[in-house]
Amino acid sequence: MALATAFAVVAACGSDADNSAGPAAAGSHSAHAGGSSAPPQPLRAGERFVDLKMAEAYTPAPPEGGTDGYRCQVIDPGLTKAAFLTGTQFTPENVAIAHHAIVYAVPPGGAAAAHEREHHAGQA
Numbered sequence: 443m444a445l446a447t448a449f450a451v452v453a454a455c456g457s458d459a460d461n462s463a464g465p466a467a468a469g470s471h472s473a474h475a476g477g478s479s480a481p482p483q484p485l486r487a488g489e490r491f492v493d494l495k496m497a498e499a500y501t502p503a504p505p506e507g508g509t510d511g512y513r514c515q516v517i518d519p520g521l522t523k524a525a526f527l528t529g530t531q532f533t534p535e536n537v538a539i540a541h542h543a544i545v546y547a548v549p550p551g552g553a554a555a556a557h558e559r560e561h562h563a564g565q566a
Contacts, residue, residue: 489528494519497517499535514556514559515560516560
């Protein structure tokens with residue numbers, strides 16, 4: 443994906459778990475049962491990993507007594523030139539409540555709308 447001003451992450455979170463729980467041990471939350479993972483492959487020339495984090499922590503508060511909350515969170519990758527996104531990994535700090543995320547690349551012209559949507563809690 444060529445240059446994006448931001449990434450919008452839509453995360454779904456349940457609210458009936460202990461929100462104060464710390465990060466889970468590695469490998470404790472996986473859709474794949476049993477077996478071991480393939481060993482990591484080295485990066486190719488020009489590739490790099492970039493760890494992006496939310497600007498501030500978010501605790502879900504589902505509307506109208508619901509148990510799931512959906513939130514659009516904009517994360518700026520700080521790109522200054524064209525780049526390609528070749529993979530993503532969502533690592534929640536509290537796996538007891540965050541069960542999935544959908545990542546979208548937001549083109550430069552859509553950044554303002556994505557930021558506006560981010561400020562409406564409970565909306566994706």
